[in-house]
Amino acid sequence: MTKTSKTGLFISFEGIDGSGKSTQCRRLAAALEAKGHEVVLTREPGGSAGAEEIRALVLQGDPDRWSAETEILLFTAARRDHLERTILPALAAGKVVVCDRFADSTRMYQGLSRGDLRGTVDQLHSLMIGREPDLTVLIDMDPEEGLSRALSRQGVEERFESFGADLQKQMRAGFLSLAEEFADRFRIIDGARDMDAVAADVLATAEAALAEA
Template sequence: MSGQGRFVTFEGIDGSGKSTQARLLAEHLQGTGRDVVLTREPGGSDGAEEIRKLVLEGDADRWSAETELLLFTAARRDHLERLIEPALAAGKVVICDRFADSTRMYQGLSRGDLRRKVDALHDLMIGREPDLTILIDMDPGTGLERALSRGGSEERFESFGASLQAQMRQGFLDLAVEFSDRFVVIDGNRGIEAIAADVRAAVEPRLT
C-alpha cells in the first residue's frame, strides 16, 4: 500500500477473543506482504502504557468515571500522535485491540451516563474513527469466565461482574447499529479458526 493506510479496530466484551483475532489478522496480512502495525488500548505508546497501569490495576472504585474518561483520552491522544497517525501516513495497516468504542461503553455507559461527554471529548482531542471495526460478539457468561481464568493484575473491569458483561454486550451491539457504516459483527461463540476466516473475509475487501 502507498499513501494513507487503513485503521482496523477490534471490540468486544472481556473474554470475547478479540485480542487473539487481532493477532491472527495481523499475522495473516503480514503473510500477504502488507505492512502491519498491531497495537492495543489503553496503551500502544510509552506514555499510554504508563496510563494503562493506572487505569487497569487497583480497586474497582479507584477512579471516578470522569477521571477515567480523562485518563483514557490522554492515553489515546498519545497513542494517536506517536504511533497510529505516523503509521497510517506511511500507508500501513494499523490493527488496534480496542479504541474509542470501548470508552463509549465502559466510561460512557457502565460507569455513568457520560456518553455525550465521551463523544465531545473524542471530537475535541481525537477526531478520528476507525475505517473498520470488528465486533466479536460473545455470550456474556462465557466471556466473563474466560476473562477471569486469565488471572493477572489487570482485572479491575472484569471484577465488575456478569451484569456489566451483559450490559456491555448489548451496548456494543447498539454501537454496531449506530455506526453501521464501519462495524461488522462476527459471532464469537465458535472455534478460533472459523472466527478468523470471517474476520479475514470482512477486512480484506476494505484494504483494496
C-alpha cells in the first residue's frame, strides 16, 4: 500500500561539492519508494521547467559571470518557481519531497562566500519563500576529498567547483555552523564512509522524521 501523510515531509540534502549528497538523495528516494512512500525527487537550482532554465544560467560559464547579488536574485527566482510548481503541490498531496540542496546552499554560497550577504539572503527568503525543510541531512566530508571528487566528474556544471579548495573549506565550516543554528532540523551524517553505510544512516534518519510527522 502506498503511504502518504496529511501534510507530506520535506527533506533537503546539503553538503560541499563532491560530498556524495546527490547519490544519497537518489538512494533515499528509492529506499522510501520501496517501503511504499510516494516520493518526489528534485533538486536546486531546478526542479521545475523555469527553475531548470535558471540553473543553466548560474551553474555554467565563467566563475565571475554574475555578482553575488545577482546570483541571490536568480537563485531566489528559481526557488520560488520550484516551490510553487513542484514542492508545495507534492507536500499538499502527502508525498515525501527529497531535494538536492535548498535555501541553506544559497545562505552559504552567495550569502557568505562571496560577501557578507547572509542578511540579504534571509530577507529574500522570508519574503518570497517562507518555507524551510522539515529535515535537512548534511553529508559532511573533508573539503580536499570533496573537491577531488567534484572535479573528477568533468561535467559542464563546474562553475562553483572552479572557485577552489578555499571555498570548499569555507563552505564546510559554514554548513556545520548552520547545523548548529538550525539544530532542530539538521542532522549531520559522516560522508567519508562506504556509501552503503552512509545510506543506512540517512534512511534511519528519514524514517525517524517520518515517524514524528
